[in-house]
Amino acid sequence: MTYAYDPELVPWISMIPHLLITDVEKVRREEAAMFGAAPAYEPPVPVEIRDVTVPGPQDAPGVPVRVFRPAEHDGLLPGLVHIHGGGFALGGVDQYQDDATGIAAEVGAVVVSVEYRLAPEHPFPAGLDDCYAALTWTASHAAELGLDPRRLAVGGESAGGGLSAAVALLARDRGGPALCFQLLGIPELDDRLDTPSMRAYTDTPIWHRGNAELSWDYYLGAGVRGTAGVSPYAAPARAGDLSGLPPAYVTTCEFDPLRDEGLGYGQRLVQAGVPTEIHHYPGTFHGSTLVTGAAVTKRMNADRLGALRRALHPAG
Numbered sequence: 168m169t170y171a172y173d174p175e176l177v178p179w180i181s182m183i184p185h186l187l188i189t190d191v192e193k194v195r196r197e198e199a200a201m202f203g204a205a206p207a208y209e210p211p212v213p214v215e216i217r218d219v220t221v222p223g224p225q226d227a228p229g230v231p232v233r234v235f236r237p238a239e240h241d242g243l244l245p246g247l248v249h250i251h252g253g254g255f256a257l258g259g260v261d262q263y264q265d266d267a268t269g270i271a272a273e274v275g276a277v278v279v280s281v282e283y284r285l286a287p288e289h290p291f292p293a294g295l296d297d298c299y300a301a302l303t304w305t306a307s308h309a310a311e312l313g314l315d316p317r318r319l320a321v322g323g324e325s326a327g328g329g330l331s332a333a334v335a336l337l338a339r340d341r342g343g344p345a346l347c348f349q350l351l352g353i354p355e356l357d358d359r360l361d362t363p364s365m366r367a368y369t370d371t372p373i374w375h376r377g378n379a380e381l382s383w384d385y386y387l388g389a390g391v392r393g394t395a396g397v398s399p400y401a402a403p404a405r406a407g408d409l410s411g412l413p414p415a416y417v418t419t420c421e422f423d424p425l426r427d428e429g430l431g432y433g434q435r436l437v438q439a440g441v442p443t444e445i446h447h448y449p450g451t452f453h454g455s456t457l458v459t460g461a462a463v464t465k466r467m468n469a470d471r472l473g474a475l476r477r478a479l480h481p482a483g
Contacts, residue, residue: 172451299334321338328354
């Protein structure tokens with residue numbers, strides 16, 4: 168199909184390989200090499216970075232996290248539990264280090280980035296349990312981290328956005344740490360794969376229906392996606408009640424198979440009385456922010472950082 172991509176993105180599309188995550192190990196190696204070759208982000212202020220292993224879920228190993236904190240900052244800072252993307256099967260804190268560093272430096276926050284277990288080796292609920300364990304550790308170690316527990320958020324993009332929504336549901340339902348905000352960037356939320364955008368976008372760059380099918384099969388197990396009984400903590404779009412969740416910021420891209428599940432979830436949050444800001448970006452595709460020089464990418468990044476500043480540093 169022909170898509171009306173943003174003109175600044177068009178020259179780059181032919182350079183993006185058609186990614187199919189059939190061979191997970193191969194794609195992981197390629198992803199690590201690609202991110203490793205990119206120039207490192209230079210934060211506007213120094214950021215202290217340290218690795219910690221926090222207690223894992225019951226009968227599971229400890230969870231590695233990487234903590235980012237603006238240096239030379241007195242007083243308590245807000246916090247963000249940062250959950251990386253990658254279709255539940257790819258990614259890690261190394262690949263998303265620039266993103267976490269940028270939030271710490273440019274928002275002024277303690278960022279705890281989670282190295283959660285990946286599918287298919289570790290299917291649901293392993294990754295989610297790791298993320299929730301990281302949240303509970305962050306809240307219980309707020310004083311040590313120099314973090315204000317009243318200003319604690321969760322957020323991520325793609326599968327990280329879906330996991331962030333699930334963590335917010337778990338925190339509400341388990342009476343867990345109080346969250347002040349959830350950042351749901353281009354979130355992966357619905358295993359049923361039955362929205363108009365999911366049916367239409369079978370050949371879009373980076374993410375398309377084929378990858379979505381593989382992603383959910385890895386996460387849930389073969390033959391499970393789309394069946395009755397899939398947990399709403401695995402696929403938050405299945406949650407019947409979204410009331411009582413923290414304020415949300417939801418982003419979607421026009422030519423992304425995940426578009427409609429993100430828009431639908433954002434609309435349902437609004438209808439449930441959750442303060443929600445929804446940003447839809449015309450001409451973009453899933454992962455188009457890799458084209459860092461495009462004006463739409465700069466706008467998406469500025470909007471996201473602005474939303475985090477407003478949520479984590481409320482006036483007054």
